[in-house]
Amino acid sequence: MLRYSLAKLADKPKGSKVELPAVDVRLSAEKQYYAALRSMLIQIAAMTRESIIPLYQSEQEQKRAARAYTADADRSWFAGLQALANQLQRIASTTVNRILDLEAERHTETFMATAKRALGINLQAVVTQEDLGGYLQLAVARNASLIESLSADVVKRVEQTVYANSVAGNSVTTLRKALQEQFGITDRRAKLIARDQTSKFNSDLNKFRQQQAGVTSYVWVTSHDERVRALHRKLDGKTYKWGEATGAEQGLPPGQPINCRCGARGIVEF
Numbered sequence: 001m002l003r004y005s006l007a008k009l010a011d012k013p014k015g016s017k018v019e020l021p022a023v024d025v026r027l028s029a030e031k032q033y034y035a036a037l038r039s040m041l042i043q044i045a046a047m048t049r050e051s052i053i054p055l056y057q058s059e060q061e062q063k064r065a066a067r068a069y070t071a072d073a074d075r076s077w078f079a080g081l082q083a084l085a086n087q088l089q090r091i092a093s094t095t096v097n098r099i100l101d102l103e104a105e106r107h108t109e110t111f112m113a114t115a116k117r118a119l120g121i122n123l124q125a126v127v128t129q130e131d132l133g134g135y136l137q138l139a140v141a142r143n144a145s146l147i148e149s150l151s152a153d154v155v156k157r158v159e160q161t162v163y164a165n166s167v168a169g170n171s172v173t174t175l176r177k178a179l180q181e182q183f184g185i186t187d188r189r190a191k192l193i194a195r196d197q198t199s200k201f202n203s204d205l206n207k208f209r210q211q212q213a214g215v216t217s218y219v220w221v222t223s224h225d226e227r228v229r230a231l232h233r234k235l236d237g238k239t240y241k242w243g244e245a246t247g248a249e250q251g252l253p254p255g256q257p258i259n260c261r262c263g264a265r266g267i268v269e270f
């Protein structure tokens, strides 16, 4: 990574300070991310409806007809679902990679525009997208692993729900309801992953771009609305050094605690 000094590039009186606004999270990125996960979950739910519920139904009918023990649900029922989930998880990861790439580009452009507005300097020749290479690789790996575990979790939930209902001898209607509940849980988890990961990604990029520019401290800024948690409201306006533990959960910087929408205004000291 090429390091440079924003303070040296801008022409400001010695001893003065300028605050550099953080680049905000873009809501549409979070929505696109969630849509990619949702599409995966919807297709898994559809296959569950089309292939596993009919197997369950015929098992229930055989049990009634024979009035005796017949074959219960077994792992072979879920092999197709597992294969589909593996395939969909790779597709979702590819889509999310694309979203993160575009977000990184958008972040770089917005950061440059902010520096121009706040300090009157043009960073076109200094800042490049390639600077982010190593970090982007890490972010891509982290997101792929979360998507993989979401997909494994949904298959496991389907499997366990079918077994539990089969053992209890529940009707197809009861099984359907139980499955819907499980899909509801994974959908909420998908939403949380999308929100949390886009926010963390944006927060990481802010930190990266500020540190690259020689900015060593920042001001914690909340979104100043009623959704800000009490703990973060207390941090609003506080100054921290990058790398120093904050007063937030686990000492994390703004945008890193779960569901945190706070930002870091970089302090450029001349």
Ligand SMILES: [Zn+2]
Residues within 6 Å of the ligand: 222, 229, 232, 254, 255, 259, 260, 261, 262
């Ligand atoms: Zn916060």
